[in-house]
Amino acid sequence: MxxxxxxxxxxxxxxxxxxxxxxxxxxxxxxxxxxxxxxxxxxxxxxxxxxxxxxxxxxxxxxxxTDFEKKNYYLHVAIAPTKTMERLEFFLEKATEIGIDEITFLQTFHSERKNIKIERIEKIIQAATKQSLKAYLPKVNDLTKFNDFIKQDFENFTKCIAHCEDDIVKTPLKSILENEPNKILILIGPEGDFSRDEILNAEKENYKGISLGQQRFRTETAALQAVFAIDWELKS
Amino acid sequence: MxxxxxxxxxxxxxxxxxxxxxxxxxxxxxxxxxxxxxxxxxxxxxxxxxxxxxxxxxxxxxxxxTDFEKKNYYLHVAIAPTKTMERLEFFLEKATEIGIDEITFLQTFHSERKNIKIERIEKIIQAATKQSLKAYLPKVNDLTKFNDFIKQDFENFTKCIAHCEDDIVKTPLKSILENEPNKILILIGPEGDFSRDEILNAEKENYKGISLGQQRFRTETAALQAVFAIDWELKS
Missing domain, CATH: 2.40.240.20 (Hypothetical PUA domain-like; domain 1)
Structure with a gap:
């Protein structure tokens, strides 16, 4: 139907x-x-x-x-848009299907893409919500500068920044999920990763550096991995 | 490089x-x-x-x-091609990036797609292997009839069939992975799922019916979920 x-x-x-x-x-x-x-x-x-x-x-x-198939956690992913919009769009469709509550687009130091068409993105998310018969429409926030975003208040959120910087200590996402957080915010960087300064600035704002595994994934693969893993570990 | x-x-x-x-x-x-x-x-x-x-x-x-980044398991996914090739191609690219060893395309009772361009698929997998700097190229097998495929001998493989048939008992994939299988074969059905007969025939050939979670996913999402989950649970 x-x-x-x-x-x-x-x-x-x-x-x-x-x-x-x-x-x-x-x-x-x-x-x-x-x-x-x-x-x-x-x-x-x-x-x-x-x-x-x-x-x-x-x-x-x-x-x-009411509360139709309500998840037992709230997931906010803030992601630097990929160079190719097609890859970002596929991520958005899959994330909606698996379960995501809020998406913000980040403008970062290494971002190649400086603009996004928010209306097109909202259409993709609406279509995915309808197609997978969901009663919660993910919230979409427009492109925000990285340093402005991390200063925002996310009370009660477990805040994480996924990065590949070898000499900054990272916690595996698996360990984070063992504490069964119910509000999670994950930052996913662009091709070329977050800059060292961005990672350190985020840490000052109480973001935990996390690793998603041993592999270095493309931006949209890392984001998908996070969404899948959180669904896999937390959904009751 | x-x-x-x-x-x-x-x-x-x-x-x-x-x-x-x-x-x-x-x-x-x-x-x-x-x-x-x-x-x-x-x-x-x-x-x-x-x-x-x-x-x-x-x-x-x-x-x-040698044995560059060799995984500690062997994963063979046999999947009914999706109606839209783009979706299948995205799955293949992501699966190669995350880790898959062998792919077979299945012709099933409910399959809408009766043919695939195997050369194009091989190109996509080669490109994804190169892009993610992997030294193992996944093996690709052409379209095979479901009933012929399940009769093939897969010695020492943990054989699973993912389906949504409510009144046939299924084991969660999570439980299967707790036994840390090192050779896994997973069958993923088409839009419209495997037929009841196909599921029962597979069970006769010692395939275990599995569920990937509470959600009903699209074909390519289910397949991605399986590949991600296996990487997440088994990679040491």
């Missing part, structure tokens, strides 16, 4: 404008059709469509689930 | 014909250049190029490593 984004009220739901258009014009949906609607914040409703107008598709809620 | 495929002898190495062309014509390499050469079977040599002819680039070995 198809999933649409919309507003969920007590006994009825309204598809967002774009989703209403998609339902009515692209999919040629009919009154009486039964679909899934999510607010992207944990509610998943089974809805029978009652009325279809040009801009609003509305229906009655048959069944409502 | 760039990596090339070639033949490695006692004190010298010869780049493959295609690689020789790439070195000489595309990269415009020169005598005196120092490059890495691998035989794809564990040998990695640092080589100083001595002679460049139209079809053969040859050099002296400065340093030779």
């Amino acid at each position: 198809k999933l649409f984004f919309g507003e969920i009220y007590d006994d009825h739901a309204i598809l967002n404008e774009e989703e209403s258009h998609h339902f009515a014009k692209v999919l040629r949906g009919q009154e009486g059709d039964v679909v899934h609607v999510t607010d992207g914040k944990g509610k998943l409703a089974k809805v029978e469509i009652n009325s279809i107008s040009k801009k609003v598709v509305e229906g009655s809620i048959i069944e409502l689930k | 760039k990596l090339f495929f070639g033949e490695i002898y006692d004190d010298h190495a010869i780049l493959n014909e295609e690689e020789s062309h790439h070195f000489a014509k595309v990269l415009r390499g020169q005598e005196g250049d120092v490059v890495h050469v691998t035989d794809g079977k564990g040998k990695l040599a640092k080589v100083e190029i001595n002679s460049i002819s139209k079809k053969v680039v040859e050099g002296s070995i400065i340093e030779l490593k």
Whole structure:
């Protein structure tokens, strides 16, 4: 059954404008059709469509689930965008499918990419959320300068920076996960890694340097590894 | 430093014909250049190029490593190709980067894709091997009918079939990995999963039904999850 984004009220739901258009014009949906609607914040409703107008598709809620498949942890990944957007996009799609709550794009010293199309990225994440029938839509934050980002307050988060600098002590991600953190923030660097200064600055802000394993991975592979490992170790 | 495929002898190495062309014509390499050469079977040599002819680039070995970064397990993934080749190709690239030894493509009851371009796939795997500086080139086997494949003899392999059939008992992959198998074969099904008959036939051939977690993943995500999890749990 198809999933649409919309507003969920007590006994009825309204598809967002774009989703209403998609339902009515692209999919040629009919009154009486039964679909899934999510607010992207944990509610998943089974809805029978009652009325279809040009801009609003509305229906009655048959069944409502709240906190649908809520994870037992919150994962925020802040990542330097890869040179090739395709690689970043694949990561975003997979991360959404596996489970991620918030994504920030980092502008770092070694970043080659200085801009991203945030609307395109939001579309990819929405599509992945719908495709994998999830009721939580990951939050997306625009490109932020590294040094500004690390100064932000992330209360109660276990804050980690993944890097490959050999002479700065790192903790294996495995050890971090043994403490079963329930709010995790992981920074993933660009091709060419974070600069030494960036790593040291992050440490001053209580980020722990971590290693993801013995291998040096590409940016998007390292990020995927982290998302998979956290799901693997923490999901109850 | 760039990596090339070639033949490695006692004190010298010869780049493959295609690689020789790439070195000489595309990269415009020169005598005196120092490059890495691998035989794809564990040998990695640092080589100083001595002679460049139209079809053969040859050099002296400065340093030779054998069993370079050899993993402590052998992983064979047999996978039903995804409808969209792009998704399969991304999996192959990532799996090569993380660590996989052998790949077979399965023709299953629910497979929508009935053919694959094995040469293109080999190119992708070669490129990923070079890019991630690995000395083992994963072996690629062409499309094989499911029922023929499971009858093949895989001596000493822990054989698993990942599926989502609710009323057939499955073991979590995590439990399988606790026994630290050193030869693992995992079957990954198509969109629409393996058929019930396929699962039962595999069980008759001593395959264990496994689950990769609570989530239902896309084909390529399930396969990636397995490759990541095995690396995560087994790599010493």
